[in-house]
Structures are given as C-alpha cells and as structure tokens.
Amino acid sequence: MLVNALVEPGKHHHNRSNHLIFVLLKAEKHGLNRIEPEPYTCDCGTTLTPEVLDRGDESKASWPNCKSWSNGGKKKCPECDEYPSIDREQHIRARGYEPTPKSEIKSVTQSQREAALEKTDHTCVTCSSKAEYVKRMVPPRYGGSRDMVNLAPLCNEHYEDYGHMFVDVLYPEGWYQIHHLDWEEYVEALRDKYSSSNERLTEILDSLLEKGQPENPYPYID
Structure with missing residues (x-):
C-alpha cells in the first residue's frame, strides 16, 4: 500500500538532483521478495x-x-x-532482495496503465498535476508486479526529472538509504494519525517503535 510519495532533495543518489520516495506499507504486496542480504x-x-x-x-x-x-x-x-x-x-x-531475471520482466500493458491512471483521475500521486505516465513503485528487477497496487501515476516532471526509490514502513533497515527522512519520527507521526481509526496498524507500529531501528545491514551500499 502506498502511504505517501515524498521528495528527497539534494544530490545523494547517482548525482540526480532529486529523488521521489514511495513510502509503502508491506512492500511484499507489491511483489517484493526479501532475502537475507548477501555480501x-x-x-x-x-x-x-x-x-x-x-x-x-x-x-x-x-x-x-x-x-x-x-x-x-x-x-x-x-x-x-x-x-x-x-x-x-x-x-x-x-540489498536483501531476490532479483528477477531480465528475461522474465514484462512491460506494463496499455490496459493496466489506463486503469492505474483512472484510479487517481489522471492526477499525479505526488502533486496535483495531470498524470501522463505510470511507474512501478517496487521496480521489476526487485520483483515489482504490474498489479494496480504497484503502479503509481506520475506527471511528466516527477517521472522524467526524478530518480525513484521506495521504503517500507515495516522494514526500518531500508531507511538508511534515505538521507532526509528519519524512520522513527515518521512512524511515530503515522501511528498518531491512525491511532483512532486502525487499532491493528497502531499495535504493529507501536511494536516496531519499541524494538527501534536496527543497525544498517547494507553498509557498503551508497
């Protein structure tokens, strides 16, 4: 589930000025297959x-x-x-993901693209501009599916001029790759937002906050 789409400013990744960060809840629903990170x-x-x-x-x-x-x-x-x-x-x-062979990666079909755009009334998930493109939030090389849940309608600017990354609220280890966003602060705000409407999610977030953010499992990844 897409929780939010946030912009990370600065040249932190591959010399790109800005990155669009898809904040997800349970990225496995998007097709991600996690493994133990391998050296x-x-x-x-x-x-x-x-x-x-x-x-x-x-x-x-x-x-x-x-x-x-x-x-x-x-x-x-x-x-x-x-x-x-x-x-x-x-x-x-x-990075702790099972790679999808290039030969098994399939393109998003026209009907899937149109359905994703219609879901947001052709509005970009990041701003109020008209969406003309569709991006997989979890990339296909990581197993990202072509299902509706993994397709994000984007305007021309947020598609063409930004790099794209994702993080999962339930996996704080991955947030070390994000330079301006503190996992604990973000999850605390998310818990407070849903405290009166989603008891199960609040319990999960409370449990994660109690454990705290583990050490960075990817110390050699920029």
Whole structure:
C-alpha cells in the first residue's frame, strides 16, 4: 500500500538532483521478495564483506563513510588486489532482495496503465498535476508486479526529472538509504494519525517503535 510519495532533495543518489520516495506499507504486496542480504563476491572467489573490503581500501576510510564504487571509491579485493566488478544480481542481493531475471520482466500493458491512471483521475500521486505516465513503485528487477497496487501515476516532471526509490514502513533497515527522512519520527507521526481509526496498524507500529531501528545491514551500499 502506498502511504505517501515524498521528495528527497539534494544530490545523494547517482548525482540526480532529486529523488521521489514511495513510502509503502508491506512492500511484499507489491511483489517484493526479501532475502537475507548477501555480501558481494569477487571474481577470485573472495567474499567481500564490509570488513574484508576495508582491508583493501586505498584511502583507509571506514564504512559507511567511504565513497561507493560508482562515485569513485577505491575498494580493492585484498586477496587478488583487483577492483571488484559487481553485476546486477549481486547489487540486488546485497540489498536483501531476490532479483528477477531480465528475461522474465514484462512491460506494463496499455490496459493496466489506463486503469492505474483512472484510479487517481489522471492526477499525479505526488502533486496535483495531470498524470501522463505510470511507474512501478517496487521496480521489476526487485520483483515489482504490474498489479494496480504497484503502479503509481506520475506527471511528466516527477517521472522524467526524478530518480525513484521506495521504503517500507515495516522494514526500518531500508531507511538508511534515505538521507532526509528519519524512520522513527515518521512512524511515530503515522501511528498518531491512525491511532483512532486502525487499532491493528497502531499495535504493529507501536511494536516496531519499541524494538527501534536496527543497525544498517547494507553498509557498503551508497
């Protein structure tokens, strides 16, 4: 379920000025298949945990403050002294998601697109502008479905000029990738909003807040 769509300003991700963050409740309903995050593996066979990669860090900067490889980081494998080449599946598994093979990914059909646009009366989920495009909130490479629940109508600006990410209220570990949004503050506000109308959800959010946000399980992901 889409709870909100928020803009993250600044050049935090892939040098894009802004990102649109889809805040979801139970991303599995959108097709996401979670697994235990898997460390990267070098071509030489070495398991590249953050601790192992720190040994091959030319700048000797500790996680998580080092640069990612895509931003010029210099993380060598300490065993073979090579910069690791990380493929699509390794990146996805490192995030704790089961990757969908490219051959199995299907495009959103015209009828699915039209149904999604009609659901919001052709209005962008982020602003009041006319929606002309449809975006999968959970990307297909992560298992994101073509079902209505996973389709977000967007205007031209929020489709073309923004990067797109998602976070799940029920999985606070993933919020470390969001730089301007505090999970605990957001969930507290959400609990207060639904405290008088959704007892079950309030209980779930109270339980999560009592446990607190776990440590970042993805310290080597920018």
